[in-house]
Amino acid sequence: MPKKRTLPYILLGLINSNHQLSGYQIMQEFKNEISDFWTASHSQIYPELQRMTDDGWLTPVTLSSNSDSKRNPIYYQLTTTGQAVLHDWLAEPLTTASAELFPLKLFFLDQPDSPLLKPLLQQQLQLSTERLEYLKGRQQIVFPTDAEVQAHYGHYLTLTRGIQRERNYVSWLTELLNNLTEN
Amino acid sequence: MPKKRTLPYILLGLINSNHQLSGYQIMQEFKNEISDFWTASHSQIYPELQRMTDDGWLTPVTLSSNSDSKRNPIYYQLTTTGQAVLHDWLAEPLTTASAELFPLKLFFLDQPDSPLLKPLLQQQLQLSTERLEYLKGRQQIVFPTDAEVQAHYGHYLTLTRGIQRERNYVSWLTELLNNLTEN
DNA sequence: CGATGCATGTAATAAGTTACATGATTCC
DNA sequence: GGAATCATGTAACTTATTACATGCATCG
Incomplete structure (x- = not known):
């Protein structure tokens, strides 16, 4: 079986915690917040967001506040499917092999009373x-x-x-x- | 410029610290000693040892003690060039970008009085x-x-x-x- | 008006993993 | 004699990095 990818789940987690994010903002998150646990370049992030949208995990949202500015990033939100996929990933037990996922998963648990x-x-x-x-x-x-x-x-x-x-x-x-x- | 590779230097360091090692023994070192800092599979290690031999960093040695047994691994030692290359790598200052090399470099400093x-x-x-x-x-x-x-x-x-x-x-x-x- | 930051994308290259492949030895 | 370990190697595939490419906005 192919190795389990982690990047898509990180993108789900980041977007979920911030309600919606653009590719560029995700880059900032990688640089500022999770560089200790994971790295990803923009050339990985943008195509991945595309794929995840095609798979129905994400949906692009156009923020109405964007008046007339030519500069408007593509914001993404989780779909119901995306939420379920993220939850399942977070709930998967850690093993010796997947121990490096601990800080990432912890990072994505927003509520102090999360049962996870x-x-x-x-x-x-x-x-x-x-x-x-x-x-x-x-x-x-x-x-x-x-x-x-x-x-x-x-x-x-x-x-x-x-x-x-x-x-x-x-x-x-x-x-x-x-x-x-x-x- | 292409990204600086780390695997060859790890192989140099491991072989140097143990005087000579076979590809299989290097696998064991990765698994038992440095899995926290780096991983490598045998399909990476064996071709790399070949390349490094071709580049004159390593030389295969046949241990005379191998009597008649059909099982005899290929042991490698550092050449003078290999020793110089390892030393230069160890002496390269750490930067924010290369900070993850610290535990590896430390691992390879055998003498307590090493000036490095x-x-x-x-x-x-x-x-x-x-x-x-x-x-x-x-x-x-x-x-x-x-x-x-x-x-x-x-x-x-x-x-x-x-x-x-x-x-x-x-x-x-x-x-x-x-x-x-x-x- | 030039540098930096915002914003997104693709192409070429490099690196790493899994699978495929083989064969001997040792322990039980 | 079967399983685990020793021992090495290549092929196919996946993943990640660097380079290429473009254009607007903002600050000084």
Whole structure:
């Protein structure tokens, strides 16, 4: 089977969170907000918006406020189908293979009381905990004594950094989940 | 100009750190050690090793210990040219655009007293500090009041998480640099 | 009036993934 | 003897980047 594409879902998520967006505005979102998690160039975005419109996920809307200006961008909104597709994608459980989608999916959950929020955080906590255990195991195996540390110091540093990063992630997720459950 | 490729330098770095490696062993390294920073499939690795050999960066070595076994992988070592190419790549300063290369480059610095270590950490500290300031500025602009937080809660969470992650990174780098300077 | 930003699109090229293909070895 | 792992390679396809291309608007 072909690899699951992510770009269309990101476009759905971005447009949904902002009610309507133009291709150019989507470019700005990529640059300003989600450059840490994903990148896309305008030559990817514009044809993709076309395809998604053809597939009935999006519909172009002409904003009446556009008076007479020659400059008027094409704004897109989600169709009912598009909304359903986005929701299904957001609800798909995270796996080890799809773990990099976590920040994206979280980004698109607008409501603090979304029923998708808690499971998403729990899934990521599970994956991060597993990852942390894996890294700690690796440290034991690859760097049993100081000799190995001295011979591959950079590797050692990236591994210890990875462990700290994952610990920090687990802390954040745990605290956030505690706050959610309290209310 | 075409985009700078990274895969060849990773192969150089991996082989260099292990003195010699086969394509299969490189696959294992990708899977076990650097999957957080980079991925590559065997269909990328094998032709790349060929190209690099043709370019004079690598040389295949036949390990004499291979007795009579029919199973013998092709091990590669760096040529003098390959060593120079790797060193030049490692010494290239990090920029905002190439920041994702930091963990890779760090990974390949085997000696704790490598003259490349301190500048690399300093460059990353600079980039992380800038990134942290950018994220904090974004938080001010995008989420001035609680109303915006409530309307885009997921976005808010990813932003606060990004700030924490970057802070944690800065702490780690600062502490490490302090330890290095002490000795 | 020139630079930057807004706004959209296509074409050529490069890179990466999946599938196809083969064969030996080792462990159970 | 069957499954998993070792070991390498190519072909077909998908995805992404860079370059090419155009034109208006705004600011200084």
